[in-house]
Amino acid sequence: MHFDCVAQFTKMLRNLDGWIEKGLAHAKAKSFDPSVLMTARLAPDQYNFIRQVQAACDAAKFAGSRLTGRDAPAFADTETTADEIRARIANTVAFLDGLTAADFEGAAERVVALPFIPGKGLAGRHYLAELAMPNFFFHVTTAYAILRHNGVDLGKIDYIGGLSLRDA
Protein backbone atom coordinates (compact mmCIF):
# COMPACT_ATOMS: atom_id res chain seq x y z
CA MET A 1 0.00 0.00 0.00
CA HIS A 2 2.83 2.41 0.82
CA PHE A 3 4.44 1.42 -2.42
CA ASP A 4 1.13 2.06 -4.22
CA CYS A 5 0.87 5.52 -2.75
CA VAL A 6 4.43 6.48 -3.60
CA ALA A 7 3.97 5.02 -7.09
CA GLN A 8 0.97 7.31 -7.38
CA PHE A 9 3.27 10.26 -6.70
CA THR A 10 5.33 9.39 -9.77
CA LYS A 11 2.20 9.15 -11.88
CA MET A 12 0.97 12.53 -10.69
CA LEU A 13 4.40 14.08 -11.31
CA ARG A 14 4.31 12.75 -14.87
CA ASN A 15 0.81 14.21 -15.23
CA LEU A 16 2.13 17.53 -13.90
CA ASP A 17 4.86 17.47 -16.52
CA GLY A 18 2.10 17.13 -19.13
CA TRP A 19 0.26 20.14 -17.69
CA ILE A 20 3.42 22.20 -18.09
CA GLU A 21 3.64 21.06 -21.70
CA LYS A 22 0.07 22.25 -22.25
CA GLY A 23 0.95 25.51 -20.51
CA LEU A 24 3.86 26.06 -22.88
CA ALA A 25 1.62 25.35 -25.88
CA HIS A 26 -0.94 27.82 -24.51
CA ALA A 27 1.73 30.52 -24.06
CA LYS A 28 2.92 29.94 -27.61
CA ALA A 29 -0.61 30.04 -29.06
CA LYS A 30 -1.35 33.29 -27.19
CA SER A 31 2.13 34.72 -27.82
CA PHE A 32 3.08 35.38 -24.21
CA ASP A 33 6.28 34.56 -22.34
CA PRO A 34 5.93 31.20 -20.50
CA SER A 35 7.65 32.78 -17.50
CA VAL A 36 4.31 34.49 -16.85
CA LEU A 37 2.88 31.06 -16.02
CA MET A 38 5.99 29.95 -14.12
CA THR A 39 5.76 32.93 -11.78
CA ALA A 40 1.95 33.09 -11.54
CA ARG A 41 0.26 32.65 -8.16
CA LEU A 42 -3.30 32.66 -6.82
CA ALA A 43 -2.71 34.97 -3.85
CA PRO A 44 0.10 37.47 -3.17
CA ASP A 45 1.36 35.48 -0.19
CA GLN A 46 1.09 32.02 -1.74
CA TYR A 47 3.89 30.16 -3.59
CA ASN A 48 4.13 30.80 -7.31
CA PHE A 49 3.92 27.99 -9.86
CA ILE A 50 7.62 27.03 -9.85
CA ARG A 51 7.66 26.94 -6.03
CA GLN A 52 4.51 24.79 -5.99
CA VAL A 53 6.22 22.29 -8.28
CA GLN A 54 9.38 22.32 -6.16
CA ALA A 55 7.27 21.63 -3.08
CA ALA A 56 5.36 18.81 -4.79
CA CYS A 57 8.65 17.20 -5.84
CA ASP A 58 9.98 17.52 -2.30
CA ALA A 59 6.88 16.03 -0.69
CA ALA A 60 7.17 13.01 -3.00
CA LYS A 61 10.94 12.72 -2.63
CA PHE A 62 10.90 12.92 1.16
CA ALA A 63 8.09 10.39 1.38
CA GLY A 64 10.09 7.93 -0.72
CA SER A 65 13.25 8.61 1.21
CA ARG A 66 11.91 8.71 4.77
CA LEU A 67 9.71 5.64 4.38
CA THR A 68 12.50 3.52 2.92
CA GLY A 69 15.67 5.01 4.42
CA ARG A 70 17.10 5.44 0.93
CA ASP A 71 19.02 8.65 0.17
CA ALA A 72 17.17 11.14 -2.00
CA PRO A 73 18.79 13.50 -4.51
CA ALA A 74 19.35 17.07 -3.27
CA PHE A 75 18.02 20.02 -5.30
CA ALA A 76 19.15 23.63 -4.94
CA ASP A 77 15.69 25.23 -5.49
CA THR A 78 17.13 27.50 -8.16
CA GLU A 79 14.80 26.60 -11.04
CA THR A 80 13.34 29.59 -12.90
CA THR A 81 12.31 28.15 -16.28
CA ALA A 82 9.91 25.46 -17.48
CA ASP A 83 12.85 23.37 -18.71
CA GLU A 84 14.56 23.54 -15.33
CA ILE A 85 11.46 22.66 -13.34
CA ARG A 86 10.68 19.79 -15.72
CA ALA A 87 14.19 18.47 -15.07
CA ARG A 88 13.45 18.60 -11.33
CA ILE A 89 10.29 16.57 -11.94
CA ALA A 90 12.20 14.04 -14.06
CA ASN A 91 14.92 13.64 -11.42
CA THR A 92 12.34 13.16 -8.67
CA VAL A 93 10.48 10.56 -10.74
CA ALA A 94 13.76 8.74 -11.47
CA PHE A 95 14.50 8.50 -7.73
CA LEU A 96 11.02 7.22 -6.89
CA ASP A 97 11.02 4.78 -9.81
CA GLY A 98 14.13 3.21 -8.32
CA LEU A 99 12.28 2.23 -5.13
CA THR A 100 10.73 -1.24 -4.92
CA ALA A 101 7.87 -2.71 -2.90
CA ALA A 102 10.54 -4.49 -0.82
CA ASP A 103 12.06 -1.13 0.16
CA PHE A 104 8.77 -0.28 1.89
CA GLU A 105 8.66 -3.43 4.04
CA GLY A 106 7.99 -2.43 7.63
CA ALA A 107 7.53 1.20 6.62
CA ALA A 108 3.99 1.39 8.03
CA GLU A 109 5.13 1.05 11.64
CA ARG A 110 8.66 2.51 11.49
CA VAL A 111 8.78 5.97 13.03
CA VAL A 112 9.68 8.81 10.68
CA ALA A 113 11.41 11.69 12.51
CA LEU A 114 10.14 15.17 11.61
CA PRO A 115 13.04 17.63 11.21
CA PHE A 116 10.72 20.58 11.86
CA ILE A 117 9.47 19.18 15.22
CA PRO A 118 12.63 18.10 17.11
CA GLY A 119 12.19 14.88 19.09
CA LYS A 120 8.88 14.02 17.47
CA GLY A 121 7.86 11.83 14.58
CA LEU A 122 5.05 9.84 13.01
CA ALA A 123 4.55 6.15 12.33
CA GLY A 124 5.15 5.63 8.61
CA ARG A 125 1.46 5.02 7.94
CA HIS A 126 0.52 8.28 9.67
CA TYR A 127 3.38 10.14 8.02
CA LEU A 128 2.11 9.11 4.60
CA ALA A 129 -1.62 9.60 5.26
CA GLU A 130 -1.48 12.76 7.39
CA LEU A 131 1.46 14.67 6.00
CA ALA A 132 3.12 13.41 2.80
CA MET A 133 0.00 12.76 0.73
CA PRO A 134 -2.00 15.85 1.75
CA ASN A 135 1.08 18.01 1.18
CA PHE A 136 1.88 16.44 -2.16
CA PHE A 137 -1.65 16.78 -3.47
CA PHE A 138 -1.87 20.31 -2.11
CA HIS A 139 1.03 21.44 -4.25
CA VAL A 140 0.16 19.55 -7.45
CA THR A 141 -3.45 20.70 -7.27
CA THR A 142 -2.47 24.30 -6.60
CA ALA A 143 -0.04 24.13 -9.55
CA TYR A 144 -2.93 22.81 -11.66
CA ALA A 145 -5.23 25.56 -10.37
CA ILE A 146 -2.68 28.26 -11.26
CA LEU A 147 -2.56 27.00 -14.85
CA ARG A 148 -6.36 26.67 -15.08
CA HIS A 149 -6.80 30.14 -13.65
CA ASN A 150 -4.51 31.42 -16.40
CA GLY A 151 -6.48 29.81 -19.19
CA VAL A 152 -4.54 26.60 -19.83
CA ASP A 153 -6.94 24.01 -21.23
CA LEU A 154 -6.72 21.26 -18.60
CA GLY A 155 -9.43 18.84 -17.54
CA LYS A 156 -9.97 16.08 -15.02
CA ILE A 157 -8.43 13.43 -17.28
CA ASP A 158 -5.18 15.42 -17.37
CA TYR A 159 -5.27 15.46 -13.60
CA ILE A 160 -6.19 11.81 -12.93
CA GLY A 161 -4.20 10.18 -15.75
CA GLY A 162 -4.35 6.45 -16.55
CA LEU A 163 -6.03 3.84 -14.32
CA SER A 164 -5.11 0.21 -13.57
CA LEU A 165 -8.45 -0.99 -14.95
CA ARG A 166 -9.58 -4.60 -14.80
CA ASP A 167 -12.84 -6.39 -15.63
CA ALA A 168 -15.58 -5.99 -13.03
Add this chain to the structure above:
Amino acid sequence: MHFDCVAQFTKMLRNLDGWIEKGLAHAKAKSFDPSVLMTARLAPDQYNFIRQVQAACDAAKFAGSRLTGRDAPAFADTETTADEIRARIANTVAFLDGLTAADFEGAAERVVALPFIPGKGLAGRHYLAELAMPNFFFHVTTAYAILRHNGVDLGKIDYIGGLSLRDA
Protein backbone atom coordinates in the same frame (compact mmCIF):
# COMPACT_ATOMS: atom_id res chain seq x y z
CA MET B 1 -3.93 1.45 5.64
CA HIS B 2 -7.21 1.82 3.77
CA PHE B 3 -8.83 2.69 7.03
CA ASP B 4 -6.06 5.26 7.67
CA CYS B 5 -6.65 6.89 4.34
CA VAL B 6 -10.39 7.09 4.75
CA ALA B 7 -9.91 8.38 8.31
CA GLN B 8 -7.75 11.09 6.75
CA PHE B 9 -10.71 12.12 4.61
CA THR B 10 -12.77 12.84 7.71
CA LYS B 11 -9.92 14.90 9.17
CA MET B 12 -9.60 16.94 5.98
CA LEU B 13 -13.38 17.45 5.83
CA ARG B 14 -13.30 18.78 9.38
CA ASN B 15 -10.42 21.08 8.38
CA LEU B 16 -12.48 22.22 5.37
CA ASP B 17 -15.35 23.06 7.71
CA GLY B 18 -12.89 25.27 9.64
CA TRP B 19 -11.85 27.04 6.43
CA ILE B 20 -15.50 27.87 5.75
CA GLU B 21 -15.78 29.27 9.26
CA LYS B 22 -12.76 31.49 8.55
CA GLY B 23 -14.36 32.48 5.23
CA LEU B 24 -17.54 33.55 7.01
CA ALA B 25 -15.53 35.59 9.51
CA HIS B 26 -13.65 37.22 6.63
CA ALA B 27 -16.92 38.10 4.85
CA LYS B 28 -18.27 39.59 8.05
CA ALA B 29 -15.08 41.60 8.73
CA LYS B 30 -15.10 42.95 5.18
CA SER B 31 -18.90 43.38 5.10
CA PHE B 32 -19.62 41.31 2.02
CA ASP B 33 -22.22 38.60 1.46
CA PRO B 34 -20.73 35.13 2.14
CA SER B 35 -22.51 33.86 -0.96
CA VAL B 36 -19.74 35.63 -2.91
CA LEU B 37 -17.30 33.06 -1.51
CA MET B 38 -19.75 30.16 -1.93
CA THR B 39 -20.13 30.88 -5.64
CA ALA B 40 -16.52 31.93 -6.34
CA ARG B 41 -14.43 29.98 -8.81
CA LEU B 42 -10.89 30.14 -10.23
CA ALA B 43 -11.81 29.74 -13.90
CA PRO B 44 -15.12 30.30 -15.70
CA ASP B 45 -15.43 26.61 -16.60
CA GLN B 46 -14.35 25.19 -13.23
CA TYR B 47 -16.67 24.24 -10.34
CA ASN B 48 -17.49 26.99 -7.88
CA PHE B 49 -16.75 26.64 -4.16
CA ILE B 50 -19.99 24.89 -3.19
CA ARG B 51 -19.61 22.40 -6.03
CA GLN B 52 -15.98 21.72 -5.04
CA VAL B 53 -17.13 20.88 -1.51
CA GLN B 54 -19.93 18.66 -2.83
CA ALA B 55 -17.40 16.81 -4.98
CA ALA B 56 -14.95 16.42 -2.07
CA CYS B 57 -17.73 15.00 0.09
CA ASP B 58 -18.72 12.60 -2.68
CA ALA B 59 -15.17 11.39 -3.29
CA ALA B 60 -14.82 10.61 0.42
CA LYS B 61 -18.29 9.08 0.73
CA PHE B 62 -17.92 6.85 -2.31
CA ALA B 63 -14.49 5.68 -1.16
CA GLY B 64 -15.91 4.68 2.20
CA SER B 65 -18.92 3.02 0.64
CA ARG B 66 -17.28 1.23 -2.29
CA LEU B 67 -14.34 -0.10 -0.27
CA THR B 68 -16.56 -1.50 2.49
CA GLY B 69 -19.84 -2.29 0.72
CA ARG B 70 -21.70 -0.16 3.28
CA ASP B 71 -24.52 2.07 2.01
CA ALA B 72 -23.71 5.77 1.90
CA PRO B 73 -26.20 8.59 2.49
CA ALA B 74 -27.62 10.21 -0.66
CA PHE B 75 -27.41 13.98 -1.13
CA ALA B 76 -29.49 16.03 -3.57
CA ASP B 77 -26.70 18.50 -4.53
CA THR B 78 -29.00 21.42 -3.78
CA GLU B 79 -26.84 23.27 -1.24
CA THR B 80 -26.51 27.01 -1.87
CA THR B 81 -25.49 28.42 1.53
CA ALA B 82 -22.56 27.94 3.90
CA ASP B 83 -24.88 26.38 6.48
CA GLU B 84 -26.19 23.87 3.96
CA ILE B 85 -22.77 22.86 2.68
CA ARG B 86 -21.48 22.54 6.23
CA ALA B 87 -24.36 20.16 6.94
CA ARG B 88 -23.28 18.12 3.91
CA ILE B 89 -19.76 17.94 5.34
CA ALA B 90 -21.10 16.92 8.77
CA ASN B 91 -23.29 14.17 7.29
CA THR B 92 -20.38 12.83 5.22
CA VAL B 93 -18.10 12.81 8.26
CA ALA B 94 -20.77 11.02 10.31
CA PHE B 95 -21.02 8.29 7.68
CA LEU B 96 -17.24 7.82 7.49
CA ASP B 97 -16.86 7.92 11.29
CA GLY B 98 -19.22 4.96 11.44
CA LEU B 99 -16.82 2.77 9.44
CA THR B 100 -14.33 0.59 11.32
CA ALA B 101 -10.97 -0.92 10.40
CA ALA B 102 -12.76 -4.29 10.22
CA ASP B 103 -15.08 -2.94 7.50
CA PHE B 104 -12.01 -2.50 5.29
CA GLU B 105 -10.77 -6.07 5.63
CA GLY B 106 -10.03 -7.45 2.19
CA ALA B 107 -10.76 -4.08 0.59
CA ALA B 108 -7.29 -3.81 -0.97
CA GLU B 109 -7.89 -6.68 -3.40
CA ARG B 110 -11.69 -6.55 -3.83
CA VAL B 111 -12.64 -5.09 -7.21
CA VAL B 112 -14.57 -1.82 -7.12
CA ALA B 113 -16.84 -1.42 -10.17
CA LEU B 114 -16.75 2.02 -11.82
CA PRO B 115 -20.23 3.20 -12.78
CA PHE B 116 -18.81 5.56 -15.39
CA ILE B 117 -16.86 2.78 -17.20
CA PRO B 118 -19.35 -0.10 -17.63
CA GLY B 119 -17.80 -3.55 -17.15
CA LYS B 120 -14.58 -2.16 -15.70
CA GLY B 121 -13.28 -1.60 -12.20
CA LEU B 122 -10.21 -1.22 -10.04
CA ALA B 123 -8.73 -3.30 -7.23
CA GLY B 124 -9.55 -1.47 -3.98
CA ARG B 125 -5.93 -0.43 -3.48
CA HIS B 126 -5.79 1.08 -6.95
CA TYR B 127 -9.22 2.64 -6.57
CA LEU B 128 -8.07 4.43 -3.44
CA ALA B 129 -4.60 5.45 -4.65
CA GLU B 130 -5.41 6.31 -8.27
CA LEU B 131 -8.91 7.72 -8.10
CA ALA B 132 -10.47 8.36 -4.69
CA MET B 133 -7.52 10.11 -3.02
CA PRO B 134 -6.40 12.27 -5.96
CA ASN B 135 -10.01 13.29 -6.57
CA PHE B 136 -10.68 14.05 -2.94
CA PHE B 137 -7.54 16.15 -2.52
CA PHE B 138 -8.21 17.88 -5.83
CA HIS B 139 -11.53 19.21 -4.61
CA VAL B 140 -10.51 20.13 -1.06
CA THR B 141 -7.37 21.88 -2.30
CA THR B 142 -9.27 23.76 -4.99
CA ALA B 143 -11.84 24.82 -2.37
CA TYR B 144 -8.94 26.04 -0.22
CA ALA B 145 -7.40 27.86 -3.20
CA ILE B 146 -10.69 29.62 -3.97
CA LEU B 147 -10.83 30.96 -0.41
CA ARG B 148 -7.13 31.96 -0.42
CA HIS B 149 -7.56 33.68 -3.78
CA ASN B 150 -10.40 35.68 -2.24
CA GLY B 151 -8.37 36.86 0.71
CA VAL B 152 -9.36 34.41 3.44
CA ASP B 153 -6.47 34.14 5.90
CA LEU B 154 -5.63 30.41 5.65
CA GLY B 155 -2.24 28.79 6.10
CA LYS B 156 -0.67 25.36 5.87
CA ILE B 157 -1.62 24.45 9.44
CA ASP B 158 -5.29 25.02 8.59
CA TYR B 159 -4.81 22.68 5.67
CA ILE B 160 -2.82 19.89 7.38
CA GLY B 161 -4.55 19.93 10.78
CA GLY B 162 -3.42 17.80 13.74
CA LEU B 163 -0.83 15.01 13.52
CA SER B 164 -0.58 11.65 15.35
CA LEU B 165 2.80 12.64 16.83
CA ARG B 166 4.93 10.27 18.87
CA ASP B 167 8.45 10.44 20.28
CA ALA B 168 11.21 9.88 17.73
